[in-house]
Amino acid sequence: MSHRSESLFHTRISSLLDIYRLLPSRVISDMAGMRLALGSKEGFIRQILGWREFVRHVHESTDGFRKLPGGKTPTAKAPGDGGYGRWVVEPNVLGMGTYALAGLMTTKPYVSGPAYINRMSDYCTLCPFNPKTDCPFTSLYWAFLARHEAVLRTNPRLRMPMASLGKREASRRKQDQEVYKRVGETLRKGDKVTPQKLP
C-alpha cells in the first residue's frame, strides 16, 4: 500500500473479470506463457486462482454471504451489489477482517498491529501517530483479541498472540478497550482520530 499509487502491485483487470469479459483460465494461460520470473508468475496466478476463484466459490456457497455459519446475517453495509461490494467488503471485511464466516473462509482473523501496517505500506510516514509509540492500532488489535477471547482462545494459529494477551497487564487491557470505544465514537461522528482525542 502506498499513498503514491492507488493500484501499485494490483492489476487493473478485476472489473473485466467481474463482468466476464475476461475468463480466469485465459488470464492464467496467458500469464503462464510469459517470460517472467517464476516468483512473479506464481504470485499472480495464486491471486487469480487461489484467491479470486476461491472467493467466488465462497460467495456462491453462502448465497452472496447471506447464509453464514450458525445462521448469522452480516450487519456490515456493503456499498451496492456491484464488484466493489462483492469483491472487497464481503471477503475482506466479513470473511477476513471480522472473521464473521468463522473457519469457512480463513483460518484466523486478518487483524494486525501497527508494525505490520508499517511494513506493508508507507502510510505511517504521513501519520500524526507513531507506529512504535502511540498508534491506536496497538490497542485496537489487543482489544479485538480480548473481546473475542472465548472464540479465539482455542485457535491454534493464534496460540502466541492469545498467550501474550493473557500476560498483558489489566491496566493496559482496560486502556485498549477505552481506545477502541473512543475510536468508534469518533469515527461514527465522522471525525478524524487524532492523538489529542485518545485516552
Ligand code: SF4
Ligand atoms: S494509525 Fe498507526 S498504523 Fe495507521 S498509519 Fe498511523 S501510525 Fe501507521
